[in-house]
Amino acid sequence: MVNSGDTAWVLISTALVMLMTIPGLALFYGGLVRRKNVLATMMQSFFALCLISIQWVLFGYTLSFGPDKYHMIGGLSWLCLKGVSIAPNPDYAGTIPHILFMAYQMMFAVITPGLITGAFAERIKFSAYVVFTLLWATLVYNPICHWVWGTGGWLRNLGVLDFAGGIVVHASSGFSALACVLIIGSRRGYGREPMPPHNLPLVIIGAGLLWFGWFGFNAGSALGANGLAATALVATNTAAAAAALVWMCIEWKVAGKPTMLGGATGAVAGLATITPAAGFVSPMSSIIIGIAAAVICYTAVAVVKLKLAYDDSLDAFGVHGIGGVVGTLAVGIFAQKAINAAGNDGLLFGNPSQFLIQALGVIAVVAYSVAVTIVLLKVIDAVIGLRVTDDEEVIGLDITQHEESAYTLLD
Amino acid sequence: MKLIIAIIQPHKLEKVLEELDSEKIYLKTVTNAIGCGRQKGHTEIYRGRKETGNLLKKIRLEIAVNDEFVKPTVNAIIKAARSGSIGDGKIFVINLEECHDVHTGETGHVAIG
Numbered sequence: 001m002v003n004s005g006d007t008a009w010v011l012i013s014t015a016l017v018m019l020m021t022i023p024g025l026a027l028f029y030g031g032l033v034r035r036k037n038v039l040a041t042m043m044q045s046f047f048a049l050c051l052i053s054i055q056w057v058l059f060g061y062t063l064s065f066g067p068d069k070y071h072m073i074g075g076l077s078w079l080c081l082k083g084v085s086i087a088p089n090p091d092y093a094g095t096i097p098h099i100l101f102m103a104y105q106m107m108f109a110v111i112t113p114g115l116i117t118g119a120f121a122e123r124i125k126f127s128a129y130v131v132f133t134l135l136w137a138t139l140v141y142n143p144i145c146h147w148v149w150g151t152g153g154w155l156r157n158l159g160v161l162d163f164a165g166g167i168v169v170h171a172s173s174g175f176s177a178l179a180c181v182l183i184i185g186s187r188r189g190y191g192r193e194p195m196p197p198h199n200l201p202l203v204i205i206g207a208g209l210l211w212f213g214w215f216g217f218n219a220g221s222a223l224g225a226n227g228l229a230a231t232a233l234v235a236t237n238t239a240a241a242a243a244a245l246v247w248m249c250i251e252w253k254v255a256g257k258p259t260m261l262g263g264a265t266g267a268v269a270g271l272a273t274i275t276p277a278a279g280f281v282s283p284m285s286s287i288i289i290g291i292a293a294a295v296i297c298y299t300a301v302a303v304v305k306l307k308l309a310y311d312d313s314l315d316a317f318g319v320h321g322i323g324g325v326v327g328t329l330a331v332g333i334f335a336q337k338a339i340n341a342a343g344n345d346g347l348l349f350g351n352p353s354q355f356l357i358q359a360l361g362v363i364a365v366v367a368y369s370v371a372v373t374i375v376l377l378k379v380i381d382a383v384i385g386l387r388v389t390d391d392e393e394v395i396g397l398d399i400t401q402h403e404e405s406a407y408t409l410l411d
Numbered sequence: 412m413k414l415i416i417a418i419i420q421p422h423k424l425e426k427v428l429e430e431l432d433s434e435k436i437y438l439k440t441v442t443n444a445i446g447c448g449r450q451k452g453h454t455e456i457y458r459g460r461k462e463t464g465n466l467l468k469k470i471r472l473e474i475a476v477n478d479e480f481v482k483p484t485v486n487a488i489i490k491a492a493r494s495g496s497i498g499d500g501k502i503f504v505i506n507l508e509e510c511h512d513v514h515t516g517e518t519g520h521v522a523i524g
Contacts, residue, residue: 189425193425391422394422394425395421395422409443409444409445409468
């Protein structure tokens, strides 16, 4: 039975999650790069929206959510949305049209490869990016999405909980981002010359739009206009605020001054971390999760990255990979059946085995994502080449990949 | 005393600065500039419309030196900025009448640094 309230909320949430990719993520990443690469960086988010929207309706949706095959992948019976109609599918959401559930999930499939672009920013060849994104969505995102969220998926059967995509979206993209960093290598001159963000106000606008859209991402994952959506919304906002505050306080103490970029980064880290937990934890638990997100992600991007000297250019791994893992494990600690009867209790509420199940889920997904991403990048590099030439990198991707420039010097 | 003004390709700046450093020439002013030489601009495409003949982005370096540093400075810039194609830039050397250091009040050869 279609419920009009639920349908309205998920329609709006679908649009909210779309907004996270364009312009949210595009501005967030676009402001962080140097001025010669801003359009190329925004183009990567924009292109992901266009490309994966088509991939999803043709075959991505059926691979992710179609009738189960061997607990590993969805079958092809919903190819080209055959049979995906306005009638609800009670396996996924009994009160909204099936085609709306498909559209809502499409926006998740879009933003996930978009998040990875922070890893190879300012140096990937556009053609290589297009091929990588299409293959990654098909060979990494679609299977993982089925494992965790598809009916019959093996991690779902094990009892792994992922409310809105801590494993499916953030851990998978974040660790794939790390694989990208290691395979493609650092930007030319990384560590020797400064590479400051070229426009911080763009970054802040982007972070704000991400925070805004995240209400659709997390509260929308309740798939209804109900108490669970409200609970998830409160957990989301609370964790983001706590993480941003703590991140700025750490900077204040360690580096001398709290920064706007630190606040924005902390908020995004908090949002990524609360994502798997939003519909399972109490508001007070979400404060603790936000604090943990800030402390651990800050350590990843400001200490570990510098020590190991890898060029995770826009911190896709440090924020989304680490945040996704921390949040997924936090579900195993803080989840409460009193908050969501469809979930389970975590370590603190008398069920320590949930923590182990969460850990197993995250390890499986991370290992698979990293392995397939490395193979994909190696193959693409051998066939068409991954990186732009040294000269093109110095001149910038806007001119060399797209023949346009963001800013003029006069007028 | 001479004032050396060099117009170079933006992406050669890094190499030029390294080369100047290795010649112990540390004091300079760097500005963004746009200009046009024999290269006559490049092509950008906006909504399918090709735009050519744009003024090109360049970097303008200004370096004040004592006479014995003119040759090494000019050579360093040429060595680092030359790619062998048009658009590599120009170097102008101009007589410098006076130089004052705002901080110390020194003038002339000492003030150049």
